[in-house]
Amino acid sequence: MAAQDGPSAYARSVLRIIDARTGEPVDAAPARRGLTRVEAHTEGFDVTALRILLVADLLVRALELGGTPVWALLDEERQQAELRAGAAALGIRPFEDGRDAASGLGEAQVLHVVREGGAEPDGVRVAVAPVHAEAPPDEADPAALRLALLSRRRSVPLQLDTAALADAHDTLVRWRGAVATWAQRPSRPIPDEVRAELRTAWEDDLDMPGVLGVLRWVETAPDLPDGARFETYAYADRLLGLDLAHDLGNPS
Structure with missing residues (x-):
């Protein structure tokens, strides 16, 4: 790892995220550090849904590390109990119910975390590629499953098999x-x-x-x-x- 000069080492200080609508990067939070809403759209419960929740969790954590206040929501009517239990097992922090937040809180930015090719809500869309699970994820150590899901960029389909879980x-x-x-x-x-x-x-x-x-x-x-x-x-x-x-x- 090459060393960098002091000032340039901190030149990049803004989280940039690819907006699936345009394929172009956008700032994940406004410059004035206003409230940012991160809304997860899982469209049911499966391993890809857990990956969507994990990406939303990472967005929340990254924004908070940068000093941005975040409001995390889950926009899903089906299988909420399974989603929340699976998320908790993976160490994903709780989301509020998006169905109760239609009016908003005057947020300056909204980021929608969606399935690749799935829901198309208004606003910045953070697309998550599918997970192809060959091993039963419910039998895996949750922390190892989290690490395995982190091992590929969110835009890259993930093959989740026994070898990947064992390596994680x-x-x-x-x-x-x-x-x-x-x-x-x-x-x-x-x-x-x-x-x-x-x-x-x-x-x-x-x-x-x-x-x-x-x-x-x-x-x-x-x-x-x-x-x-x-x-x-x-x-x-x-x-x-x-x-x-x-x-x-x-x-x-």
């Missing part, structure tokens, strides 16, 4: 163990270039594979203090929601 599980176990070990070392700040790489990735249309790639580099980067590795993983986990500090106090 192994990565999660390794990272949680490493974080628990690094936590025992003296704390060190996140290097500016690493923080910039993380933000550049997630502000580029929620490039989660890019974020995960930075973490893989940090995991084994030479001459990086373990305390800085810990702080980097803790910082990134505010977005990823993988509970990477799960094993603190019980390092492997």
Whole structure:
């Protein structure tokens, strides 16, 4: 990972998202940090619906990390209980019922997270490609399933099979163990270039594979203090929601 000069490392500070209506990037939040509404349209309950909710959750987290107030809504009449239970298992924070929010709260921006080729509400549309599940997701470790769903850009169809879930599980176990070990070392700040790489990735249309790639580099980067590795993983986990500090106090 190449180091960057200080000022340029923070040159990109706005989350940009591809609007499915035009194929062009737009600011996910207004410059004045007004309220942004993130509305998920799942169209039923399946693994793709969970991916839609996860993308909406990532949008909320990324916007909040940037200081933008967010109102998260679920616009779905069918199988709400299943959707909410599945979302909770994946660590997705609760959404309000969009059916009760027609009047709005004077939000400055509305982002609709939809299935690719699905609903076409007015406003910016964040399209999510389908998940083709060959393995029963309800039998998977929820955190591993979340990581597997994060492994591809939201615009890329995802093949979810036993191998993908096993790889995600192994990565999660390794990272949680490493974080628990690094936590025992003296704390060190996140290097500016690493923080910039993380933000550049997630502000580029929620490039989660890019974020995960930075973490893989940090995991084994030479001459990086373990305390800085810990702080980097803790910082990134505010977005990823993988509970990477799960094993603190019980390092492997």
